[in-house]
Amino acid sequence: MFVSRRIIRPEVGKTELAHERVHKLAGLIGGHGVGTRVSKVMAGEGAGDLHLYVYFETMSQAMAVGEAMTADAGVKALMAEREANPAGEVIGPEGFRIISGETKGETRASLQRVYEMKRSNLPAAMEMLDELRVMMKDEPVNIFAGVPVIASKMDMLFVSYAFADLAALGAGVDGVGISPEFQAIVARASEIGRLCEARITVAID
Numbered sequence: 001m002f003v004s005r006r007i008i009r010p011e012v013g014k015t016e017l018a019h020e021r022v023h024k025l026a027g028l029i030g031g032h033g034v035g036t037r038v039s040k041v042m043a044g045e046g047a048g049d050l051h052l053y054v055y056f057e058t059m060s061q062a063m064a065v066g067e068a069m070t071a072d073a074g075v076k077a078l079m080a081e082r083e084a085n086p087a088g089e090v091i092g093p094e095g096f097r098i099i100s101g102e103t104k105g106e107t108r109a110s111l112q113r114v115y116e117m118k119r120s121n122l123p124a125a126m127e128m129l130d131e132l133r134v135m136m137k138d139e140p141v142n143i144f145a146g147v148p149v150i151a152s153k154m155d156m157l158f159v160s161y162a163f164a165d166l167a168a169l170g171a172g173v174d175g176v177g178i179s180p181e182f183q184a185i186v187a188r189a190s191e192i193g194r195l196c197e198a199r200i201t202v203a204i205d
Helices: 015-030 059-070 073-084 119-135 166-177 180-189
Strands: 002-010 035-044 050-056 088-100 109-117 142-150 156-163 193-203
Touching (some): 002 059, 015 035, 015 059, 109 119, 119 180
Antiparallel strands (some): 002 088, 088 142, 109 193, 142 156
């Protein structure tokens, strides 16, 4: 699976307009037969940002949707509105490939951790993720990871711990995240990559 991400940083005083436009764009993109999600960064890196994710089964599908959007009258009108009255900064889209696990629509709160990592260290990282899944098999969490395909920084690994809601996320951190066993894996991960970003996002679509 492939995922694109747009980051929207609302301008002060125009947050409501930025939210409105992001949801409108998500609807227009979704009209081309793909899944979308709009999330808000609640804490951590980029707090206050909006993320628009689009999910594709293949890169061919992603390119076909991208091409269709260039001819979409609704998208053109929305971009014209943005040019005439900007509501914030838009970064992306950037593209990622899911290399471990899968996304699930029923999870709405996520703890995202981003590592700067050489591609040669990915196999070791995947083994650690498998260990985490065994450790957390009785927890209501979905773990998945992705790497950039088309992005400004390519030597990265994105890991997401996705929960039903913020309450479940908090319980997961209290129950497992601060345990010695979990922290031992975190320490090992620091030997193959540098943790450079962490954030909590909540779906608002």
